[in-house]
Amino acid sequence: MKSGNLAKQYKDYVINLRREFHMHPEASWDEVRTSGRVKEELTKMGIPFKEMANTGVMAIIKGKNEGKTVALRADMDALQVKEQNEVPYCSKNEGIMHACGHDGHTAMLLGAAKILNEMKDNIKGTVRLIFQPAEEMAQGANAMVEAGCMDGVDEVFGIHLWSDLEHGKVSVEAGPRMASADMFKIKVKGKGGHGSLPHQGIDAVVTASSIVMDLQSIVSREISPLEPAVVSVGVLKSGTRFNVISSEAVLEGTTRCFSPEIRKRFPKMMERIIKNTAESYRAEAELEYTLGTPPTINEVASSNRAIKTVEKLYGPDAVSLMEKVTGGEDFAVYLEKAPGAIAFVGVRNEEKGSCYPHHHERFNIDEDALETGTALYAQYAIDFLND
């Protein structure tokens, strides 16, 4: 239970760091100050690290005895959100805000670094600490993996502070936990004309509208009703004037699902509908499908281990069951390289005003949860390596 005691001891250290990161948020790929501070703290602790993927950092803590390697991951980037919280540690970077809790993730992993470094004589194996950039753009994990951060890693563990979960609770069940998040763009080509003479043109607005509607049949008619999936069109741009038949339209949207098989089928299903719908209106359409993040699926053994770790640290009542979420998380990219799990650590506390959703301008966390997350990071690594 030593990591729990140490997490208590370093509680203020982690809270202060989190507030500092909160005050100086940086957008994706721009985490220069944040990663600089991470390196500074690691240097103070005497922990060696490598810079990778631009602003990314990978630190290495070697235990006294040889053994397996476990990677712990935190993300460092903030969002283009204008903070509306009135707190002393409010964002000083106008228009950028840590509205997803990544400030807490980075601070907790530094807290865990302190704990693991102090306990390294009792550790059998190696802990890698991954501080990644650009999670919000679903690019950072890919870049870190390409730079080699997962080479030789046997297990990976991540944490997301979670606003839908009460403080003191941790959810880390097995199976799909977060959805895949891919992007698409559709270009419709018609033929312009006078609004009063539609038969002389090929209407891109009508074609595009029909495509939006027909795409919904993928979820309602083509995918099993037992499989959650989403096709959302968020952008539809077309037209120049009320009485002109539009010759072009552009649609943009996202797909979500929890099954790698369905994810693979999406581009083909969409392509078929888009092409045929366009053809039925005498128009042409093209699909550009961009892969974002795979679904995040917790390994059974990793999930069971994490549940035991939580119970050991905070008792069986701390383990909570939570429905999976349709948001995406590029932690999934690490899970393609090694088994592992992501845990949701509850930060919701109505009394402290931390009850707004992620990405909201008043998003905040119950900072007591930082101690939970810090201990969980460290203890999970120890439990995996020493088991």
Ligand code: NI
């Ligand atoms: Ni996030």
